[in-house]
Amino acid sequence: MRIAFISPGSFPVPVHYGGGSVETAITNIAGRLPAHWNVTVLGKRFPGLKDKETRNRVTYIRMENTSQRSYLHSCIRYLKKFPHDIVQVENRPSFVPLLKKRLPCPILLCMHSLLFLRPFALGGRNPQDCLNSADHILTNSHYLRSLLLSRYRTSTPVRAVHLGVDTGDYRSRWSQKGKRIRYRLRSRFGLTGRTVVLFAGRLIPIKGVHLLLESMIQVVKKNPRILCMVVGGSRYGSNRETRYVRKLKQMARSIHPHVRFAGTIHPTKMPQYYALADLVVTPSIGPEALGLVNLEAMASGQPVISTAIGGIRETVKTGVNGILIKPSRLKQELTAAILHLSENPALSERLGRNGRLFAERCFSWDHTARQYARIYYQIHSPNKGRT
Template structure:
């Protein structure tokens, strides 16, 4: 099979210094598709990257055009010169109508959220038009499939496939993990602290302000607590926005209990999970999935998160972590942090269960296998349709 994946073009692929779940998914799924397939990833050119290269059996073609319209036309020109059996658009619904109009192969839309179904991102198209032009849609959760059906009523078949986590990279050998944790604890001078980790973008929907306010309450009863805030206002950026300044004001009275780490290279993140005792992701918006929770679970860490969106499909409350309804976050987040901070045996039990779930249900190998099976069925249906 010859398949082309069209990246949004916002960040380099394979992922380097930053990127969203979209670039993370492309970087991890494409190399794990069947070895006898021809897999091409189209993206934009970034400094330091070649116009064309092959890594791990995946050919990356990087186009110069920077404007989205020009980028799409450049992708189409390439695909017309080099035909493929299937083309998948990653999280850019506005690309689909023109691709479907100009290409003869099936055009799939892989959606990670509804962000790019908003009017300003659709370039004059309606959401229904973009969705209905796709031959098939793949979502990263059952929740997102339900949302698309309820909100837009598309006639296009929708197939949920959960994203994954690198279960090898996010779980080093125990002794190595202990050495890494000791080294980082020494660096941050937190050897005797209970480390609460937040990892993600510093934007209101992630609920970081609620975590910091909960820390105000929790440290009164457990002074060993330390909250590490890893991430920036944008992927790969430490620009100090109004919201980031608000977070720092909230943290100032408990500055001994909060550290703003900033953005971290993706390859270094496993070390920070190794350092943590528990991970908190208090999202107040409808997260479609939540890769941070999967990374925490793969790292053997208990998760405190919100019972919203696709998070409910990944975190098993009471087993691999604690889920809190958004309306109860202000009341229940601090007690939940205290519950886990004071019970190492509970943390260990939840961490072990999370690791078991990550290995069994959320490895990238499993995700890539489900994608490949879906592609094969779609192509077989097309062949049968022509024969009929």
């Protein structure tokens, strides 16, 4: 079977330095599809990357980095010259009508959020027309599927397939190798004897980092051994200081020894930061379609404190692998939740071990790729009869 992914073009694929859940998903799913399939990923050119190359059995074709309209037409020209059995568009519903008009194969649309169904992203197109032009729609959570159907009532079949995490790169802190890595890293970072609360993600208001720092001001009064490690920048791959980032750093000054800003970290180094932590906090105050950070934390054997909102509720379960807090209760309950886990190592271990099992069974990239492959078979078989 011949499968082509069309990336949004905002960041390089495979994930190079900066990139979000979309680029991470393409990179990890494409390389895990059946070995005898022909898989192509179309994207834009970025410095340091070849116009064409093959990695992990996946062919990457990179178009000139120009406007989205020119990029789409370049993708169509390539796909007309080299036909594929299925074309999957990642998070760009505006691309679908023209692709469906120009190409004879099924067009799948994979939605990672509803952001690009807003007027600014559609260039005057009707969102429902874009959705109805697709043969199938995939969402990264049941929450996003329900939200999409309630807002747009598309006639196109919509299926939810959770994204995943690399359970090989992210090792459980409770495994023997994980313990050795953790000990070495904590010594290198000067964190021996400290309780580390980790935040990883973009430093934007919707992620609730300011609420975490407000809680830390109270937490350190009761436990001066706690340190908060903040990993991420204002946008993917960027350490540009926005007004919000400056606000966070100003807040942290009153408890300076207890907060460290690590900035944007190369994706290959992120497992190290999870390994040295004691718990992970993701206090989002806006709807998250899924939340890859929570999956990475679970795979690392870390208990998670997060918000009972959006797709997060599909991955974090209070008393099972973490603690969920209602958005309206974050200010009141986040401090107590951090102290509760930091003072109860047996509970943290149980939640962390459960999270690792949960990640292995339900949220590995291998599991995700198998679900994608089954969907492709179902779509392709009625037309071709075989792969």
